[in-house]
Amino acid sequence: MVLLFIRSLLHVQELLMLNILNFKLIISGLEVAMEAGYSNVVLESDSLITISKLKVPDEDFSPLGNFVAKAKELMSQINSLSLSFVKRTANVPAHLLAKLGLRERSRRSWGSSPTSDVSSAVLADLIT
Secondary structure (H helix, E strand, C coil): HHHHHHHHHHHHHHHHHHHEEEHHHHHHHHHHHCCCCCEEEEEECCCHHHHHHHHCCCCCCCCCHHHHHHHHHHHHCCCEEEEEEHHHHHCCHHHHHHHHHHHHCCCCCCCCCCHHHHHHHHHHHHHH
């Protein structure tokens, strides 16, 4: 019984850490978009929890509350922003881009001249 309880706690902690990571990535993406001067932003995530929390206008008192507030603050500074939940199976290009980002040592945006890897990921998204 104790082992089951410990496993449950570890699972909850893993889910919390994944959600924190999602919010950190979104915050970073919004900061990059703002620094680049983008006024129209499409934000997609395969985390329904993340998108739901960003769409609710009320203050979030969960352990994710500070991350939700920071993301909402940045979102409020963008002229036009679209939030969408995308099923993980339809989000393959985002995962390809995330893997590319993991290889980078610093934050980078490609703007009007993306690398061939980025172009391939975006093209895959348009085709599917």
